[in-house]
Every structure is written in structure tokens, then in C-alpha cells.
Amino acid sequence: MNKLSASAISTIDEIVKKHQGKRGPVKLMLHEVQHELGYIPFEAMEKIAEGSNVSVAEVYGVVTFYTQFTTQPKGKHVINVCLGTACYVKGAQEILDKICEKLNCKVNETSADGEFSIDATRCLGACGLAPVVVVDGTVHGSLTVDMIDDILVSAKA
Numbered sequence: 788m789n790k791l792s793a794s795a796i797s798t799i800d801e802i803v804k805k806h807q808g809k810r811g812p813v814k815l816m817l818h819e820v821q822h823e824l825g826y827i828p829f830e831a832m833e834k835i836a837e838g839s840n841v842s843v844a845e846v847y848g849v850v851t852f853y854t855q856f857t858t859q860p861k862g863k864h865v866i867n868v869c870l871g872t873a874c875y876v877k878g879a880q881e882i883l884d885k886i887c888e889k890l891n892c893k894v895n896e897t898s899a900d901g902e903f904s905i906d907a908t909r910c911l912g913a914c915g916l917a918p919v920v921v922v923d924g925t926v927h928g929s930l931t932v933d934m935i936d937d938i939l940v941s942a943k944a
């Protein structure tokens with residue numbers, strides 16, 4: 788595990804202090820740490836547990852239950868491939884496999900150059916555009932395998 792920077796630790800400390808004593812502080816703290824650092828390091832879970840009087844296991848349970856939290860640093864660009872039913876029947880798995888192959892990266896991981904993270908997600912609510920991939924918040928619909936190169940290039944531009 789990489790050691791956290793002093794600024795990341797002080798960011799975590801400030802967040803914990805800010806939400807201490809509020810109702811349901813764990814999720815609030817986790818949201819803010821995720822927003823500030825881009826992921827939830829183990830040290831943050833320890834500090835949040837201590838500041839909220841719950842066990843680290845409970846905090847870890849929340850982190851793993853909600854897909855918006857991640858324990859690994861994300862790449863500069865985040866690719867979300869929808870594997871909901873409508874997208875799946877229209878070839879989402881093939882698209883996901885191709886993206887993984889092109890970036891030499893597995894699902895839920897970040898490419899070696901730190902440029903891309905690949906996530907598979909459930910229905911994004913845009914089934915009419917299936918298959919759907921979201922890159923850095925931009926929705927790409929009716930996707931085909933041939934369009935992947937252009938999408939990856941434009942994400943980096």
C-alpha cells in the first residue's frame with residue numbers, strides 16, 4: 788500500500804472533523820473523501836470509523852456496498868460500460884472486452900499509464916441508446932466496437 792501524502796491525510800482529518808456528531812456521518816464523510824481524493828484509502832476508513840464511533844469493518848461494509856465508492860485510485864479518465872439487460876443484449880459485453888483489450892486493463896482496474904479506469908455498471912437509465920458507455924460523464928450511445936478507438940482518443944484530447 789502506498790503511503791498517503793500529508794495533504795491527503797489533512798484533507799481526511801478535516802472531513803472527519805466537519806461531519807463528526809452529525810446524523811449518518813459515515814456516508815457523508817465517505818462521499819467527501821471520494822470527491823476530494825478520488826478514492827477511499829484504508830487510512831480514511833480508519834479515521835472515519837474512529838470519528839464516528841463505529842468499527843472499521845462497518846465503514847468498509849458501506850464502502851463495498853455502494854458502487855460510487857472505490858478503494859483504488861482512478862485513472863484520469865473513467866469509462867463506465869453499462870451491462871444492464873438492454874445494453875447486454877445489444878453487445879455491451881463485446882464492447883467491454885474490446886475496451887479492456889485495447890487498454891490492456893481489467894474491469895475495476897486502472898491502466899498501467901494511469902490514463903483510464905474501466906468500470907462495469909448496471910442500467911444507466913438510457914436504455915433507448917443501448918449499448919451505452921459513459922466516458923468522463925459523457926454518454927456515448929448506440930455504440931459499436933468500431934467506435935471505441937475514436938472514443939478513447941477523444942477522451943484524451
Ligand code: FES
Nearest residue numbers: 869871874911913
Ligand atoms: S441497460 Fe444500459 S442504459 Fe439501461
